[in-house]
Amino acid sequence: xxxxxxxxxxxxxxxxxxxxxxxxxxxxxxxxxxxxxxxxxxxxxxxxxxxxxxxxxxxxxxxxxxxxxxxxxxxxxxxxxxxxxxxxxxxxxxxxxxxxxxxxxxxxxxxxxxxxxxxxxxxxxxxxxxxxxxxxxxxxxxxxxxxxxxxxxxxxxxxxxxxxxxxxxxxxxxxxxxxxxxxxxxxxxxxxxxxxxxxxxxxxxxxxxxxxxxxxxxxxxxxxxxxxxxxxxxxxxxxxxxxxxx
Numbered sequence: 661x662x663x664x665x666x667x668x669x670x671x672x673x674x675x676x677x678x679x680x681x682x683x684x685x686x687x688x689x690x691x692x693x694x695x696x697x698x699x700x701x702x703x704x705x706x707x708x709x710x711x712x713x714x715x716x717x718x719x720x721x722x723x724x725x726x727x728x729x730x731x732x733x734x735x736x737x738x739x740x741x742x743x744x745x746x747x748x749x750x751x752x753x754x755x756x757x758x759x760x761x762x763x764x765x766x767x768x769x770x771x772x773x774x775x776x777x778x779x780x781x782x783x784x785x786x787x788x789x790x791x792x793x794x795x796x797x798x799x800x801x802x803x804x805x806x807x808x809x810x811x812x813x814x815x816x817x818x819x820x821x822x823x824x825x826x827x828x829x830x831x832x833x834x835x836x837x838x839x840x841x842x843x844x845x846x847x848x849x850x851x852x853x854x855x856x857x858x859x860x861x862x863x864x865x866x867x868x869x870x871x872x873x874x875x876x877x878x879x880x881x882x883x884x885x886x887x888x889x890x891x892x893x894x895x896x897x898x899x900x901x902x903x904x905x906x
Contacts, residue, residue: 663687664906665721666899667708668766670695671739671794671829674704675891676711678719679899684777686892688715699740701747709756722762722902723753724769724894726795728809732763736811738823739794762902767791768808769897770864770887771799775806776900778862778888785859788812788852789887792865796823796848800856817851828867838870842877853882860884866891 667676678688696703727734732750753761771789774780791797796813813823826844864887871886
């Protein structure tokens, strides 16, 4: 059996599906429900349980969250309630779902999906995956191995936490054209390039489906390409991690 469940907790939506961990393909329709206002653990856990019940599958289960994760404990809270800080997430989900659960950072999960099955497959060196959405998530890989919890969206540029300036949510909030948004992203990727000298950037998140509207306007030395799995990457990576761990 290579089936596993992946559930992706985002700032605006919670998504889940059953995944074939041999090829990264979804084996069921993706279920998506709104993230409860405020993103508090009890409310989010209730939605995760509802998605799990709808999937009606017994398989290794991974849940990815917008937080630094250490030993199943969420240590930060990006675009969710601060009640997640130092929260025993693994214990909570295992209790609610009645089985073992693997917990992973959401951007790390998306990166794992891309590195195993997508744009980063068979790419060596330093690869940095970024997800442009409610915030900016990041995942770093050295020769295919994950360096977890990088949180590069929170790099300070010009005195500001730069995900508040250059995320897709910021584009919408400030009603930026794709050209103006690309200028902000240009500054962001230049900063990452200066600090890390990566071999490849992969740009994910749902907006990566429209990559032709902004990626060509980002002029840096490092190769920069769109992700393949877009909003399904977190689901796939969480399922993959659960299958490997369980």
